[in-house]
Amino acid sequence: MIRSRLWAPSALLLASALITSCSSDIPPDSPAGSKGAPDSGSDGKQSKFFDQAEYKKQLKLTRAAPEGPDGKPWEQMIEPKMADTAQYKKKGSGGIHLCFSNAGVFNPWRQVGLTTMKAEVKLHKEISEFTVLDAQGKDDKQISDIQELTGKNCDALIVSPNTTATLTPAVKEACGKLPVIVFDRGVETDCAVTFINPIGGYGYGAVAADFLIDKVKPKGKILALRISPGVDVLENRWSAGKAAFDKSELDVVDVKFTEGDPVKTKSVVADAISRHGTIDGVWMDSGATAVAAVEAFEDAGVDVPPITGEDQQDFLQAWKDKKLTAIAPTYPTFQWRTPVIAALKILDGKQVPKKWKLPQPTVTEDNLDQYLKAGMPPLHYAMCGCENLPGFPEAWGKK
Amino acid sequence: MTTATAVWRKRGTAALGAGAPVYALLAVLFAALALTNPDFYEPDRFLAFVKRTAPLVILAAGQYLVVVSGEFDLSVGAVVTAGVVVAAELYGSFPEAHWLVISLALLLAGAVAGLANGLITTFLRVPSFITTLGMMLILEGAVFYWAGGSPHGVLPEDFRILGRGSAFGWLPWAALACLAAGVLAVWLMRSDFGRTLIATGDSERTATLSGVRTHRVRVLAFVLSGVAAALTAILVGGFSGVSAQAGRGYEFEAITAVVLGGVALGGGRGSVVSAMAGAFSLQALFTLLNLQGVSGALESTVQGVIVIAAVGLGAANWSRLRRTRTRSSGGTPS
Numbered sequence: 001m002i003r004s005r006l007w008a009p010s011a012l013l014l015a016s017a018l019i020t021s022c023s024s025d026i027p028p029d030s031p032a033g034s035k036g037a038p039d040s041g042s043d044g045k046q047s048k049f050f051d052q053a054e055y056k057k058q059l060k061l062t063r064a065a066p067e068g069p070d071g072k073p074w075e076q077m078i079e080p081k082m083a084d085t086a087q088y089k090k091k092g093s094g095g096i097h098l099c100f101s102n103a104g105v106f107n108p109w110r111q112v113g114l115t116t117m118k119a120e121v122k123l124h125k126e127i128s129e130f131t132v133l134d135a136q137g138k139d140d141k142q143i144s145d146i147q148e149l150t151g152k153n154c155d156a157l158i159v160s161p162n163t164t165a166t167l168t169p170a171v172k173e174a175c176g177k178l179p180v181i182v183f184d185r186g187v188e189t190d191c192a193v194t195f196i197n198p199i200g201g202y203g204y205g206a207v208a209a210d211f212l213i214d215k216v217k218p219k220g221k222i223l224a225l226r227i228s229p230g231v232d233v234l235e236n237r238w239s240a241g242k243a244a245f246d247k248s249e250l251d252v253v254d255v256k257f258t259e260g261d262p263v264k265t266k267s268v269v270a271d272a273i274s275r276h277g278t279i280d281g282v283w284m285d286s287g288a289t290a291v292a293a294v295e296a297f298e299d300a301g302v303d304v305p306p307i308t309g310e311d312q313q314d315f316l317q318a319w320k321d322k323k324l325t326a327i328a329p330t331y332p333t334f335q336w337r338t339p340v341i342a343a344l345k346i347l348d349g350k351q352v353p354k355k356w357k358l359p360q361p362t363v364t365e366d367n368l369d370q371y372l373k374a375g376m377p378p379l380h381y382a383m384c385g386c387e388n389l390p391g392f393p394e395a396w397g398k399k
Numbered sequence: 400m401t402t403a404t405a406v407w408r409k410r411g412t413a414a415l416g417a418g419a420p421v422y423a424l425l426a427v428l429f430a431a432l433a434l435t436n437p438d439f440y441e442p443d444r445f446l447a448f449v450k451r452t453a454p455l456v457i458l459a460a461g462q463y464l465v466v467v468s469g470e471f472d473l474s475v476g477a478v479v480t481a482g483v484v485v486a487a488e489l490y491g492s493f494p495e496a497h498w499l500v501i502s503l504a505l506l507l508a509g510a511v512a513g514l515a516n517g518l519i520t521t522f523l524r525v526p527s528f529i530t531t532l533g534m535m536l537i538l539e540g541a542v543f544y545w546a547g548g549s550p551h552g553v554l555p556e557d558f559r560i561l562g563r564g565s566a567f568g569w570l571p572w573a574a575l576a577c578l579a580a581g582v583l584a585v586w587l588m589r590s591d592f593g594r595t596l597i598a599t600g601d602s603e604r605t606a607t608l609s610g611v612r613t614h615r616v617r618v619l620a621f622v623l624s625g626v627a628a629a630l631t632a633i634l635v636g637g638f639s640g641v642s643a644q645a646g647r648g649y650e651f652e653a654i655t656a657v658v659l660g661g662v663a664l665g666g667g668r669g670s671v672v673s674a675m676a677g678a679f680s681l682q683a684l685f686t687l688l689n690l691q692g693v694s695g696a697l698e699s700t701v702q703g704v705i706v707i708a709a710v711g712l713g714a715a716n717w718s719r720l721r722r723t724r725t726r727s728s729g730g731t732p733s
Contacts, residue, residue: 254692261647262639267451271689274438292639299447299563314553314640377491377551378641397551 046242049235055243058202066359073359074337074385078199080353085193088179089349090155095128098343099154101145103162103185104137108288108312108379112386113336115396119389120337124344139166146170150177156343159192160184164232179346183339185233193346196338196356198331201236203360205285207329208237208308209244212281215306215325218249220280223272225293227260227286233331237285250281262292269296282307287328288379290315294324311363311371314378320368328363334385421660421676428683435690446571452682453577454479454562454631454638456675458649459656460584461627463674464620466657469600469666470520470527472621474534475628475653478512479646481538482632484550487641491552498558505629512538513625517618527621535650542643550641562637573634580627584671587623596620600666648699655702656681658709681705 061078068076090096098121105111114132121130133149135142142162147170149157156179161167168188174180175191183196212222222245226238238255245252253276258265273279273296282293287310294315297304306325309315311332319326335358345352361383363371371382377397386392432439439445458475465472482505489501516534520527561572587593598606599613606613628646635645660677662669684705685698 256689261644262642263635263645266639267686268689270447270451271686274436274444275690295563295639301443378553379550 047235047239049232050239050243054200055202055236055240058200058240059206061199061357062203062206062360072385073332073361074334075341076359077353078357078359080356082351083193083354084351085179085346086349088156088193088346090347096126096155096344096347097129097131097153098127098156098158098340099131099149099152100133100158100339101142101149101160102132102134103142103160104135106137109331109333109381112381112384112396113333116333116384116386116389117336117340119386119391119395120340122390124340126344127340135162137162139163142167143170146174150174154178155347156181158183158339158343159187161187164188179343181339181342181346183335190354194342194352194354194356196335196342196358198335198358198360200360201233201331202240204329204331205237205240205242206244207362208283208327209241209248211308211327212283212306213244213248213250216250216281220250221253221276221278222250222281222283223269223279224252224255224283225265225268225285225289226255226257227288228257234285241283241285245283252283253279258289260286260288262289265289265292266296266299269293270300273297273300273302278302280305284308284310286310287312287315291318294318294322311382312378313372313376313380313382316363316368316372316382317378320372326365330361330363330381330383332358332360332383332385333381334358334383337385419661421673421680424659425676425680425683428680428687432683432687432690435687443569446565446569446574448682448686449577450571450573450638452679453571453573454634455649455652455656455682456577456678457580457627457634458631458653459660459674459678460580460671461624461631462653462657463584463660463662463669463671464587464596465527465624466654466662466664466674467600467666467669467671468596468617468620469603470617470620471531471654471664472513472516472624473528473531473650473654474512474516474538475624475631476646476649476651477535477538477542478509478625478628479632479635479649480644481512481542481646482509482629483554483636483641483645484542484546484643486558486632486636487550487552487554488546489552490554490558491550494555498555498560501558502561502633505632506626507629509625509627509629509632510622511625512628513622514618516625517621520621521614521617546643550643552641554636554641558633559637559640562634562639564637573638576630576634580630581672581675584675588671592616592619597667600668602667651699651702651706652681653678655706658706658713661709661713663713664710 064078066073066076066078067080100117102114105114121127131149131152131154133145135145139162146157146159150173157174158181159171160183161171164185164187171180171182171187172189172191180192181194181196182192186195186197216222224238224241227234254272256268256272258268282305284290284293284307290307290309290312291314294304294307304322304324309319309326309328311328311330315328318324338356338358342352342356363382373382373393375398376393380396384396386396439448462472462475485508486501486505489496489504512534516527516531519525519530561576565571566575595606595611595616598609598611599616603613631649632646656678657674658664658677659680660669660673660675662674684701688697688701
């Protein structure tokens with residue numbers, strides 16, 4: 001109904017320019033559509049995030065037997081070096097005022113974690129007050145949160161840092177005033193009384209890759225799905241996965257970023273199936289979009305190959321319902337219980353490990369039923385160690 | 400010879416309307432897809448592509464109505480996210496609810512969000528850029544607050560059929576929904592509403608003086624955009640299940656699609672079919688990039704280049720260029 005201004009030629013030019021610019025990214029000797037043309041990945045080179053020593057250490061920790069009470073992994077510790085805490089023993093009577101500077105609750109993992117931590121606090125009658133400040137994922141807010149909490153008569157401060165380097169000075173400053181417990185991400189100082197975290201990303205990625213190496217026949221085509229580049233934990237997971245695949249006979253045909261978006265995941269998987277004919281195994285650096293990946297295979301009308309996910313409820317449910325060949329390494333949410341337990345030990349003058357390494361259990365075919373609880377919300381993390389905490393399961397969102 | 404070409408060109412553009420470039424682009428992209436991956440045209444692969452594209456096409460049709468009336472709707476992505484999360488929460492509270500009830504509730508809610516956008520833009524005279532940006536933030540915040548970052552319900556299979564399943568075992572319902580939305584949009588644009596909508600976008604003053612109730616027309620455009628976003632939410636939720644970021648980035652994809660379809664920002668020019676073809680082109684381009692092994696991170700870069708280039712090319716004054724060319728060729732002795 002309206003006359004064109006004749007930009008057809010130019011638009012065509014633009015389109016062809018775009019296409020040529022894109023095609024030029026492909027090495028001339030590996031035409032698109034042919035098999036065995038990975039975008040990045042199995043070229044034998046490791047990313048700048050790869051730390052060989054830490055990688056070896058984590059693989060060793062994965063095999064080590066943790067110390068501590070059976071069935072309570074949040075109280076267990078791997079190869080602990082205990083530190084004295086007598087100087088922090090709380091004098092006088094009265095309830096404990098525990099403070100927590102949280103990076104934020106911007107994802108379901110942190111949401112489950114915070115709920116778990118709050119329930120843990122309820123277990124201990126000696127904690128009379130629990131103050132939580134939420135930094136909403138902002139470094140500057142967390143720096144001022146930590147400063148505010150150090151002036152609030154807290155007996156101990158728990159910090160879950162938003163980023164490593166930026167929060168270091170604020171944590172250092174707080175260390176001078178009260179006992180500090182850091183967990184999840186670390187900071188670049190060892191002034192905290194204890195630093196609590198699970199084995200880590202290398203352990204996670206290696207468990208997932210080893211599973212596929214075991215289940216997929218040699219020369220099988222592996223699709224690796226990652227959330228986004230540049231995040232240290234996720235980079236570690238992939239570099240450990242890549243290290244294992246490089247040594248195996250499997251062929252990583254694609255490494256793709258999904259940004260945690262299920263729609264995009266489905267597109268990526270569908271495209272990978274059509275580009276490579278078949279996909280024999282899927283490695284994922286986290287489980288949020290695992291169900292979308294499973295559905296993409298179903299929608300394409302092919303069998304779901306061995307797949308790795310995480311301990312989210314929806315994936316565990318799909319695993320059971322669809323009888324998948326799967327494994328779910330975890331970054332356990334039960335680690336949110338440990339800082340509270342550690343704080344009470346410290347204020348009681350009991351020893352705690354300087355580096356409190358928690359075990360990192362894996363959900364497998366054999367223990368799936370133990371972790372899959374009916375009726376939990378789809379993004380609940382099963383490795384929360386929260387089944388016996390007050391308020392379970394309603395506080396975690398069970399309808 | 401020159402006259403013949405000019406006549407042919409005139410006829411060609413007249414036949415295709417303002418969207419001529421987008422159809423050429425679409426043809427080029429489809430050809431490139433065929434070269435990259437011959438399997439692309441196997442019926443089930445192609446229908447899967449249509450199914451994947453349908454939500455964006457519907458969203459682009461809604462966005463077109465707003466853009467051609469001279470406004471923007473940046474809230475559609477947030478409406479999609481809110482729609483998916485609300486559906487999941489509703490199912491969490493009423494697991495036995497019929498999918499039709501939930502779907503109608505979503506469409507109604509989308510209409511209400513659009514109505515709010517329209518009323519605030521027209522009667523309070525807040526620029527639509529700000530109104531809908533505000534609406535986007537309000538909805539995003541509300542969804543996050545309500546669901547606390549992770550939705551609690553699960554979307555049951557019967558609700559998801561529209562986005563995931565196929566009629567007669569081969570024709571995706573989403574493709575049918577897309578077709579229906581297209582037919583409806585074309586019918587709308589040929590009705591009095593469509594003509595007054597374009598007139599309003601072209602020149603509000605002229606339209607008002609000619610007796611068009613420009614406020615009412617624009618509010619209706621926003622309402623329809625909201626409904627289109629709600630329908631998209633139903634399809635996206637069906638396609639991929641619950642996600643607290645289901646609609647992220649859709650507002651820009653929809654605007655890119657509309658611009659790619661040759662629709663003038665600022666209103667008054669462009670056809671809805673071209674806008675929908677723009678959506679197909681954008682999705683085809685993304686698929687091509689993906690099949691070529693280009694990093695997904697570049698998608699937004701490509702989108703940015705397209706938006707700027709398309710608007711820039713559309714605004715450039717080609718007539719002057721043509722005149723110069725004609726003069727110089729006329730001066731050559733034969």
